Amino acid sequence: MRVKAVSLAIVGLVGGLAMSVANAQEIIKIGHIGPVSGPQAHFGKDDENGVRMAIEDLNAKNPEIGGKKVKFQLVAEDDGADPKQGTAASQKLCDSKVAGAVAFVNSGVAIPSSKIFNDCGIPMITGAATNPALTKPGYKTTYRVIANDNALGAALATYAAKTLGLKQVAVVDDRTAYGQGLADVFKKEAEKLGVKIVATEFTNDKATDFMAILTSIKAKKPEAIFYGGMYGQAGPMLRQMAQLGMGEVKMFGGDGMCVPELAKVAAGAKPLDHVVCADGGSSLAKMPGGTEWKKRYDAKFPGQFQVYSPYFYDATMLLADAMKRANSWDPKVYIPFLQKTDYQGVTSKIAFEPNGEMKNPTYTLSRFVGGNKTAIE
Template identity: 75%
Template sequence: MLLIAATVAGMGTMATAQEQIIKIGHSGPVSGPQAHYGKDIKNGAQMAIDDLNAKGFEIGGKKVKFELIAEDDAADPKQGTAASQKLCDENVAGAVAFVNSGVAIPAAKVFHDCGIPVINGAATNPDLTKPGWDTTYRIIANDNALGAALANYTANTAKLTQVAVIDDRTAYGQGLASVYKKEAEKLGIKVVASEFTNDKATDFMAILTSIKAKKPQAIFYGGMYGQAGPMLRQMAQLGMNDVKFYGGDGICIDALTEVAAGAKTQENVVCADGGASIAKMPGGTEWKKRYDAKYPGQFQVYSPYFYDGVMLLADAMQRAGSADPKVYIPFLQKSNFSGVTSRLEFEKNGEMKNPSYTLSHFVNGKKTPLD
């Protein structure tokens, strides 16, 4: 999560008499099985900060300097809320934050209580914006859009009639699986099995054996790539090579190839990301070239959203003429910002207006958009 910690007048130090320091904090899973995501979003944040500093950004007619303060939440809600409180205590002025819904939802409450806005570019559980706080914003499609898109694909493109559903019991995985199951049943698909595991598991043989006996044409998994990879390997071991495998943005990552260890079943994966593919983003292609030059081989999914999140906060501050959240939040609510990912505008509850999504599959081990 990126946090913009701005030192407003009387609250912090100045780099020079004219230059105000605006600290941008970051919290993401840079350790543990989701570290690919954490490193990617941190890179996106740092890239935005470097770009802002390079062009001599001004707020209220005065030059400011941005600085990244990084935290590791390890995809753990307790660690994430502790990191958020720490950043609040340091008088941060805003946040662009979190990969995981299970971390983002309780952390949003922390920032709301501190009066600090949080922009999220990865967590997709609809509950994140349910309170309607003026401090919580999302710039990516939520699970209602992703689950419905995958259910529609299952019924109308793949034309399957029987599926099994597994979730990892996290806020993200369970929420996404619930949306998919509900939408699939509406479309006439029979859910022959509903199972659950956890986000630390690696052995799925018992669940898969039970599911195999019920002859599904596809398995939908609500969870992350760290579990989807072993699941795909074990499906291959059980001879489930004709069973399709669907999931959300948690599995929609090139690193799935690595953790699946080249299992043939990976060829059956279709996954959904919130947002357009890089090639269809307004500034995606050129931005990706710069990212790859700066961070070779590290791109995953969310870095352009975290880049845009920092830029969006900076834009609101500039329009308000202040880095004080009390002053710039009303300007953030009325954003109409042309970002790398899309044009960013918000509904009253902090959800993005007109979010898009992308369905992908894997070709020669690389995530590739279907359209």
């Protein structure tokens, strides 16, 4: 009896091992880096949610790549919107042997980090970092799924000059790669269109007191202020404009301030009614899958949506799509397939130029109506 019992136990063990091997899944690590702490945490958490949602959707389909069952796994790191922390996080993902990364809100973090990913041969896609310098090196590992600052700055300058007929504008930036880069594009394009730049000032991305800058600008009588920076500074600036009697002065800015959170930080300041801001990409209502995707996002992450998460969702899906077409998650094998992407995403139809920029990127201009971000038709 004991021999028979032992034999049955061995048979059961072998059978269990066989089933375990048959059901074994290869783990494919996808990295995310963003500011999930600090003043820009709203952005970082929203983006990470987009990646997480994509990974859940991929795994729900019991994916196979190259005839092997696979499971995608998120490896998330915090960059605190700081270049040093971001490059350290990038190296950490390289050391963790992620198959790809979907990362970065800030261009100042993305630009130095892109070299690290290139050196370790891992593709990196951003759905938020917009400085054109990111793709200038021509790394085969760097991609962007959103319009860059050349498109956003030019669109805002054209709207200011041609649609609103503005003649005098002041420019302020936060000296980051993103803020200064966007402000420089706006300034150059606005001057081409006959707008006079009456003042050029700068601050930093941690500042909250702008009274001295605004007092100086007020004396120049601008019709609008262009701010190159994030919502965390734009909000207090709007409040202080109101305190200085500049309630009718317009404010222009890019995607860094073009978020619902701006209304909260501005706390009902009158100049919020005169904000015009630009996002890369279409409004959710005009995205091919935006409305339905947003319903699913809100069910999973209520109250957390900002702006970039659908782009981070699509970027994650792009990595998986390239791996499937290549029958491999080895970056050396699937990067050429990533370069030849032709993918219908939630945000748009995505294909890349040789330098990793999107072909035919779109943008959306928005206002804040009753405190709600609203696309300008």
